[in-house]
Amino acid sequence: MVSDTQITVLLEDTAVESLSNYVTTEARSSGELLKFARQMATAIDYFERTKFIHKKLSLDVCLLTANKMLKVSCRLWSFNWADSKENLYGRRGTMSKDQLTCAFIAPTTGFRWMPWECLKGCDGSEPDPYDQPAVIWTLATMIWSMFHRAAIPFENETVAEIRSRAYRKDATLDVIEELLPTGMLEVRVNFSLLQSCWAERSKRPTSRIVLKTLKKLEQQCSTEQLARS
Template structure:
């Protein structure tokens, strides 16, 4: 068997300004926050010269990761500091265009978003869009980083702040600390999950679909996870940890909108809405087209690759953490998967259902300590997820007794059987590579992502 590490594909792509029709008819009864106007005389966050005394605290708000002192990484750090200080920057949280339409209500409403990371839409010269509601259309204006600030891409020397002021635009801020009155019951226009999410997968709290009201005119659907069985001290730790993940994730990760504190012992995580529900439920209900499942495979690998880049080890990987949202896109859940923790930090060898997805080296063996679950373990779990998805959501080793599922030697000697008619050869290659006993043959998520994109680029 050969590894997948030698594939290389160039990714040079272009995007143009986008407009779309919009109809805003939805309103609510009460107001909790108001659009922020830049007509005030306060300094623009994106024009600040961030000094050394602020750089450390700004970076800590991201991921506690340390950037080497090279000119390129200093530039990246400065950009992150600028973006972190802009209250109307939503990153890619509004990747579903329907959410953008719900927030843009009045003419001149605007916010800043990241440029979509899709091949057909990436513009190498512009990493962000200023999204503006104009008469009967939504305008997306390209924004780039030049001269140590954010500027309109084709606007000569106009900074982002100057452009907003000249056009008297009203910026819509992204909330984080959400008050209880802003969370109301799910709108009747939002359909129920077609493929319900298994609540037992999220022991941290109770899931419910809600409406998140930015103010009396702007709302979006969300999922609330009301945390259960946590002490006051544990909740404080959870809130502090969530604050660090405020901007963590990509469009392939199920992300946090914010925190809602009902009281000292009653706290909820507010997460992105999931439109359809569970990938496992989706593939179990009927035989799905291979092309669609190949698209899911690329998206799952993309999400795990984004975690790998941050050194994030997902200790509860299974098909059950893959969720199906707008336009049948996949997001990976990382929050709420263990009681008392924001995200899992250990593997539980006493849980046979978790052991199904673990590599053999992480399982018990007489006289030998199990290896720690790490990046290579995640790659093995990815292979098992792909096997499950292309076999109708089957559980790995479903009919085996718990002793065999937990047994390292049994698992090595009895690999999962791949049905040739169900699994395309390219996916089969990935499964075999990921699930190899030889860790060196599993490759890296980066190479697996490139390999799959090489074959399935038209599906992305």
């Protein structure tokens, strides 16, 4: 709204908190986590339909509104020394020349959140493009991180291991039962879905299939909760 003396901008559903912070502060219900997973997949499905590849995907770009609706941030990121360090380690700071060189493989995508095929091979082979199948791998990793209270992928690996295409091809992300919501068979099924998203790129599901599966799991969770109440 514009007047002679001021401009007023009305922001609907403005993000007020990061998803990472929200799931870290206390344990959240299975239904709520599945809702967030479904909203992530909805955003990724929209990106796919509009031919948009989000190259900064991680749990950190997921924000929550005051009424706990998830938003995926798509703001533009400038590439600088601090941003490169954040990409690799999940934290801001300065980088060495060697670390900066490896960051240029994918300057806007953190290595931890990238599938192995998008890393440069030790034999000099070029990485595969960060495309829709790669996005599906990242989506699964974001959901894994959320269920593990904002865990950092490959947190205990060295920089060399995180960068290594050969190492990462066989590396897995552990599903820790005690960090998951208890008593939910659907959560285990959900992680079977994630395993399919972490498969070879040609075998990964589309975003539409992921979204449909998560909707079904969310509905099953809601039905179970109503039956217990």
